[in-house]
Structure formats: structure tokens, C-alpha cells
Amino acid sequence: MRKEDCFYVGTIVNKFSFKGELLVKLDTDEPELFLEMESVFIEIGKDLVPFFVERSQLHKSMLLRVKFEDIDDEPAADSMMKRELYLPLTALPALDGDKFYFHEIIGFTIIDENYGEVGTITGVNDTTSQALFEIDNNGDEVLIPINDEFINKVDRENKVIEVNTPDGLIDLYLS
Structure with missing residues (x-):
């Protein structure tokens, strides 16, 4: 997946638990739209790498608490800090009228x-x-x-x- 074909979702800003849960600061006015994500692309180096979401929930308004598959401990979570999350443009809901992306x-x-x-x-x-x-x-x-x-x-x-x-x-x- 190319970055040009995606939109920015947010950035991993902190660890939540010793079991690999992470907090993502979302770039949106509607954080609830991101509760049903099955997967997301995370920028690692110059590549977008797919990660599957085990579970997620809102945490203090604009933060999303996420548990990714294969991120099961603090060292793995530490390696994900400050990384940016992306989704394909096709995941955006269609807008009508005078609203636009x-x-x-x-x-x-x-x-x-x-x-x-x-x-x-x-x-x-x-x-x-x-x-x-x-x-x-x-x-x-x-x-x-x-x-x-x-x-x-x-x-x-x-x-x-x-x-x-x-x-x-x-x-x-x-x-």
C-alpha cells in the first residue's frame, strides 16, 4: 500500500498496559468512526505495514486504546511509539453536499x-x-x-x- 493511497488516522502516543496495549491520538472530529477497524497500516521506516486489531475502545475523548495482534509486551509496544497510522482512502465514508475531504x-x-x-x-x-x-x-x-x-x-x-x-x-x- 502506498502512502498516497491512504489517509492519516493518528499517532501512537503512549503505552497503556504491560500487555502491549497502545494509545493512539486520533486526527478526527469523530473518534467513534475508528472503533470498528479490523486492520490499519503503520508507517515503519518508509513502508506501510499492515497490523490487525484485536480490540479497541475510546479512551478519554480523542485517544483510542488499541491492542494489535503480535504486540504482546512492553518491548514490542515500545518499538511502536510515535508511529503514524493510516487507512486506505477507500475506507473514508462518502461525503455529499458541500462537504469534502x-x-x-x-x-x-x-x-x-x-x-x-x-x-x-x-x-x-x-x-x-x-x-x-x-x-x-x-x-x-x-x-x-x-x-x-x-x-x-x-x-x-x-x-x-x-x-x-x-x-x-x-x-x-x-x-
Whole structure:
């Protein structure tokens, strides 16, 4: 499995018991979605290695307490610390309406209600407090906050996102 074909689930942050149980800090608003995982890919070196889940349960809101097959003691659990977990993109539930996953909108065209065609989404910057569309406008980068109030419509069929940004926002990047 290639990392490009997967999405990040979380990171192993601590041991829970001497029997190999681990705590995973999940990267989600809905941790209960990950309770039924049968297996997961764990990044070891540059490879994604499959591990089977014996059992899991939520632990203190955003932590998932997991027992993997073949991780049965503290030394084995120690070897898993700080490793990242991934699942295939096909495991994501389909979204409809104006909701979207960041990976699925790469290549979409942004059209602003007042400005017109802004450009093509090349990425999403989610390292800031406000996630941003990264848009290529003929070689110039335009950043638009991903904000429900700005998004009018997500047209998956035509790969277009229609927005209504505040006056002057796009011109900041293109003047």
C-alpha cells in the first residue's frame, strides 16, 4: 500500500498496559468512526505495514486504546511509539453536499462570485489555525480560507468549487 493511497488516522502516543496495549491520538472530529477497524497500516521506516486489531475502545475523548495482534509486551509496544497510522482512502465514508475531504478537491477549479475564475486548487494548507485553499492562478499563488461562509457550492461532477470571498481578498495576491 502506498502512502498516497491512504489517509492519516493518528499517532501512537503512549503505552497503556504491560500487555502491549497502545494509545493512539486520533486526527478526527469523530473518534467513534475508528472503533470498528479490523486492520490499519503503520508507517515503519518508509513502508506501510499492515497490523490487525484485536480490540479497541475510546479512551478519554480523542485517544483510542488499541491492542494489535503480535504486540504482546512492553518491548514490542515500545518499538511502536510515535508511529503514524493510516487507512486506505477507500475506507473514508462518502461525503455529499458541500462537504469534502481535502485530498479529493486537488485539481478542482475555484470560481469566485465576483472575481470569476480564480484558478486550480493545488493543495490545502492545514498547518495554520484556518485551513486554506492553495490555488494556482497562472503561476501566482492565491490563498483562500476554507470557510463555510465563503463556499457557495461544491460541484464534484464538474470539479468546481464556487465561492464568495470578501472584496479585495483575491486582489491581494494578484495585484
